[in-house]
Amino acid sequence: MNRPVPMIALWMFLVAPVHGEEIRVTLLGTGDPRPVMEHFGPSILVEAADQTFVFDAGRGALLRLTQLGIAFDEIDGVFFTHLHSDHVVGFPDLWLTGWLVSRRERPLRVFGPMGTREMLESLTRAYSVDIAIRIADDGVAESGSQFEVTEVENGFEWHDAGVSVRAFAVDHRPVEPAFGYRIDFAGRSVALSGDTRYSENLVEHAAGVDLIIHEVVGMTEEFIASRPGSERVYEHHTNAFQAGEIFSRIRPKLAVYSHLAIYEDYDSDRLILDTLQTYDGRVVVGEDLMQFTVGESVEVAEPAAPAIGR
């Protein structure tokens, strides 16, 4: 059943400005490859100073940005953690629909692992018919469909307007390379794990951050025993006990789970209980459109706009 959107709350959500000394993080999609209405594909919005970044562009990223009132034209950069389809499949929609409806004129900065440039060149070829027609018929600027691509390596850093973004390698083998990112601004810091097993390099680069957004996998032993192939998925990701250990070493003000690879009878409550076996700090299970303000403290805002499908 559809619930009406509470317009007053939505309006407040849309217009609340990000303050001078804060980083604001919004989960655009908290899911994994499975198509689930309340968990869109992995994508995280980060706003700091006058910079607006999107990390990964899973299914529905443009829809979630639209719910927030953010146009594609406002995006200063897109960072890919790795090129698994669940992290990039929303990108053609974000890019092409976003270009058309926002009438963006500046090229988009895109950062990602080796292979990002080839993917973007291939996408440009794949959509060449549409791109040519939009320019000729809709009168949009070709420059708004173009990219400035940077392929990153472990330790890569990008700086602008006092904001720095650092890429660090994580362990998502056989996907190699795969990265997490750390964002620093005005003494505040956020780390995003990307997809990874327990990663020592993540602990090193994310040590002491105010906010960590970490992926997680949750399956019961019975589920793993009954589903051929599930053990492989389980071992490619970080379980709650391991994540708790990581949080204990990083000591963030707040830890948040996103990219929720949790299955059947393993639920959010179990996720928290298992995490608390190895961690005694604040931990939250992410929801689409949940928002975090990183200032003196880290504040959590529940989604003011209901995610589509709930």
Ligand SMILES: [Zn+2]
């Ligand atoms: Zn993934």
Ligand SMILES: [Zn+2]
């Ligand atoms: Zn992946």
